[in-house]
Structure formats: C-alpha cells, structure tokens
Amino acid sequence: xxxxxxxxxxxxxxxxxxxxxxxxxxxxxxxxxxxxxxxxxxxxxxxxxxxxxxxxxxxxxxxxxxxxxxxxxxxxxxxxxxxxxxxxxxxxxxxxxxxxxxxxxxxxxxxxxxxxxxxxx
Amino acid sequence: xxxxxxxxxxxxxxxxxxxxxxxxxxxxxxxxxxxxxxxxxxxxxxxxxxxxxxxxxxxxxxxxxxxxxxxxxxxxxxxxxxxxxxxxxxxxxxxxxxxxxxxxxxxxxxxxxxxxxxxxxxxxxxxxxxxxxxxxxxxxxxxxxxxxxxxxxxxxxxxxxxxxxxxxxxxxxxxxxxxxxxxxxxxxxxxxxxxxxxxxxxxxxxxxxxxxxxxxxxxxxxxxxxxxxxxxxxxxxxxxxxxxxxxxxxxxxxxxxxxxxxxxxxxxxxxxxxxxxxxxxxxxxxx
Numbered sequence: 001x002x003x004x005x006x007x008x009x010x011x012x013x014x015x016x017x018x019x020x021x022x023x024x025x026x027x028x029x030x031x032x033x034x035x036x037x038x039x040x041x042x043x044x045x046x047x048x049x050x051x052x053x054x055x056x057x058x059x060x061x062x063x064x065x066x067x068x069x070x071x072x073x074x075x076x077x078x079x080x081x082x083x084x085x086x087x088x089x090x091x092x093x094x095x096x097x098x099x100x101x102x103x104x105x106x107x108x109x110x111x112x113x114x115x116x117x118x119x120x121x
Numbered sequence: 122x123x124x125x126x127x128x129x130x131x132x133x134x135x136x137x138x139x140x141x142x143x144x145x146x147x148x149x150x151x152x153x154x155x156x157x158x159x160x161x162x163x164x165x166x167x168x169x170x171x172x173x174x175x176x177x178x179x180x181x182x183x184x185x186x187x188x189x190x191x192x193x194x195x196x197x198x199x200x201x202x203x204x205x206x207x208x209x210x211x212x213x214x215x216x217x218x219x220x221x222x223x224x225x226x227x228x229x230x231x232x233x234x235x236x237x238x239x240x241x242x243x244x245x246x247x248x249x250x251x252x253x254x255x256x257x258x259x260x261x262x263x264x265x266x267x268x269x270x271x272x273x274x275x276x277x278x279x280x281x282x283x284x285x286x287x288x289x290x291x292x293x294x295x296x297x298x299x300x301x302x303x304x305x306x307x308x309x310x311x312x313x314x315x316x317x318x319x320x321x322x323x324x325x326x327x328x329x330x331x332x333x334x335x336x337x338x339x340x341x342x343x344x345x346x347x348x349x350x351x352x353x354x355x356x357x358x359x360x361x362x363x364x365x366x367x368x369x370x371x372x373x374x375x376x377x378x379x380x381x382x383x384x385x386x387x388x389x390x391x392x393x394x395x396x397x398x399x400x401x402x403x404x405x406x407x408x
Binding site: 012054055056057059061062065083084085086087088089092095096103104105 | 219220222223256258271273274275276277299302303306307309311312342344
C-alpha cells in the first residue's frame with residue numbers, strides 16, 4: 001500500500017485530508033510543522049507528501065527545497081496543498097520541485113484526483 | 122517612559138508617485154517608524170526611509186535599531202540604498218524578514234544593491250547590518266515583543282505586531298482579504314478570523330487598503346485589499362485606531378479623502394468606535 005505523509009499546521013485540515021486518504025486505503029502519517037515533516041519524511045519513507053505552504057517554523061517551499069536537494073527523496077512525489085491561489089506561488093512551487101498544487105478549500109474528489117494522478121490507487 | 126509613537130514616512134504602494142495630486146498624503150513608498158524612548162523600529166524600507174534616515178541622523182536619535190521588512194517587493198526595499206544611517210560607522214541595524222522563495226532573505230535584500238543595480242554594495246555600507254530570518258515564533262527586539270503572521274500576497278510576505286509598554290501596533294500590508302480572493306467558505310472565513318485574532322485589540326492597525334470596490338473587480342488576485350474589507354477587519358479585531366495604508370499610486374489626495382468619508386460612513390453604520398484615517402506622509406500617532 002502506498003504511503004502518504006500530510007504536513008500542515010492546521011489540525012482541522014490534517015484531520016480532513018488524513019481521513020480522506022485512509023478511506024482510500026492509503027497508509028497515512030501526519031506532521032504539524034515543516035521540521036517535523038522533514039524528520040518524518042526520513043523515518044516514514046512516504047511515496048507522496050501533501051504539503052502546506054504557510055507554516056510558522058518552516059515554510060512549505062523550504063521543506064520542498066530541502067527534500068529535492070536530498071537524493072534519497074528522488075522518487076518522492078510532492079503535492080502542495082495551500083490556501084494561496086496566486087499563479088506566482090504555483091509557478092514557484094513547480095520551480096522548487098513540487099509535482100502538483102491544489103488550492104484549499106478543495107473537495108474530496110479534487111484531492112483524490114490529485115493524489116491518484118501522482119501515485120495511483 | 123514616553124508613549125510609543127508611530128510615524129508615517131511613506132504611505133504609497135507599488136511605486137513612488139510624486140506630483141501635484143499626491144501632495145497631502147505623499148508619494149513615497151511604504152515606510153513606518155515606531156519610536157519608543159530609545160527604540161527605533163522601522164517597518165519597510167520603501168522610499169520613505171530616505172527622509173526618515175536624514176531625520177534620525179539630524180535629530181540626535183539613536184543610531185541603532187531594527188528594520189522589519191514585510192517582503193522584498195521593490196516598494197518595500199527600494200529606499201534602503203539611500204538610508205543615510207546605514208552609511209555611518211558605529212551604527213548598528215538589525216534587519217528582519219522571512220526567507221524568500223528559493224533564497225535567503227539576506228541574499229535577496231542585498232541583490233538590489235549588486236553592482237549592476239547600484240554603485241554601493243550592502244557590504245560597503247559602514248554601519249553594522251545584521252540580517253535575521255524570522256521563524257514564525259514571537260521574538261524580542263529590545264523590550265518590544267514582535268509577532269508575525271503570513272499575509273495573503275503573491276510570494277512570501279509577513280505582517281508584524283509590536284507589543285510594548287501595554288500598547289500595541291500592527292503593521293499588516295500587502296494583504297488580500299482571504300474571502301474576497303478565494304470566495305466565501307468556512308475555510309476562507311477561518312483564515313480571515315486568524316488575521317483578526319492577530320490584530321485583536323491593537324491600539325493602531327496600519328493595514329493595506331489599496332483598492333475601491335470597482336478597482337478590486339479588475340485586480341482581484343493582485344494581493345491587496347479593498348478599504349471596505351480592511352475596515353471590516355478593524356471592526357472584527359476591535360482595534361482602537363485604523364490607518365488605511367498602501368495607497369494606490371493612481372489615487373489622488375481627493376480620492377483618498379473620498380474613501381475615508383466612505384469608510385467613516387461604513388463604520389458609523391456598524392456603530393464601531395474605531396477611529397479611522399488614511400495614513401499621511403509626515404503624520405505621527407501617539408499610542
């Protein structure tokens with residue numbers, strides 16, 4: 001079963017995303033800030049990271065950059081999940097190595113379409 | 122111990138806009154200075170920091186202090202090469218902001234004074250300049266507690282809250298109200314509530330109010346707010362005074378007077394006790 005790590009400082013959002021993914025039979029782990037996200041990316045070895053941007057200790061762009069610098073995560077897919085809907089942020093995410101970007105709030109269908117598009121069911 | 126005082130040195134957004142139509146509210150880009158006893162806290166280094174620098178140097182003011190940059194778009198940093206106190210040895214300035222996209226704050230800030238842009242590099246300025254990247258956790262600038270929040274603006278941008286001597290001022294510019302940008306939803310309203318909580322009870326909120334309703338329809342997604350939503354934020358956050366800020370470069374003095382009138386009417390209908398005004402270059406407000 002594919003493994004997904006959800007990194008977001010918004011606990012309500014983490015609960016929502018995790019529940020959707022678990023119901024679709026993914027193995028899910030959560031982290032509530034960027035530093036914890038990086039640590040759990042190493043220990044949990046996910047296939048996909050669902051990553052928030054505006055987190056207080058470490059911005060999602062920095063998490064994305066750090067992971068893309070590390071060859072150990074070459075196969076990791078990164079899905080940015082952010083309340084920011086600006087095109088310039090979407091472009092920046094791509095430039096920093098993110099694979100996909102969805103804007104909050106999203107529906108379960110939108111989330112699952114993005115996830116399945118990246119790592120299949 | 123004196124009361125903190127907030128001085129407006131540049132109130133304009135986007136680009137300097139000198140001329141006969143902007144004489145009263147001013148044409149310099151964003152720069153606000155908080156003075157409290159020996160503390161000097163400067164918010165943004167738009168072109169307003171140039172006259173501020175001369176004022177500090179000529180008035181015997183402390184030669185050290187803090188500069189808080191909301192983000193590194195030009196209108197918030199372009200005055201720094203002309204900040205005279207940064208050229209004086211023995212001066213010491215701590216310059217704070219968030220890490221930028223793909224590069225450190227320090228590298229991005231220094232780049233505007235690279236050899237292809239300006240004849241003096243940051244490293245050649247005689248004052249000691251210490252760059253710090255904020256982490257999102259509250260920190261102290263001398264006796265002042267500083268808190269930060271990400272604003273809704275393209276790229277990475279932060280707003281600041283300063284608590285000192287039982288008083289508080291919030292500097293929140295380059296921010297687009299979440300619900301107007303992404304539509305009304307439980308989520309967007311929650312994000313707007315978080316912004317209101319950040320501003321809660323401030324003695325002064327200095328806040329982005331760049332657009333009228335009509336302009337916003339054409340500029341939704343540009344990262345700025347309507348004065349109407351900024352006034353609503355002031356009500357929701359129960360601030361005492363609200364400075365409408367980051368005036369559009371096309372906005373004439375008469376236009377600003379008109380929307381202040383509209384804002385007063387709006388707040389009157391809300392039965393809000395908030396004192397609202399449009400920030401004017403040269404204006405000072407005691408907290």
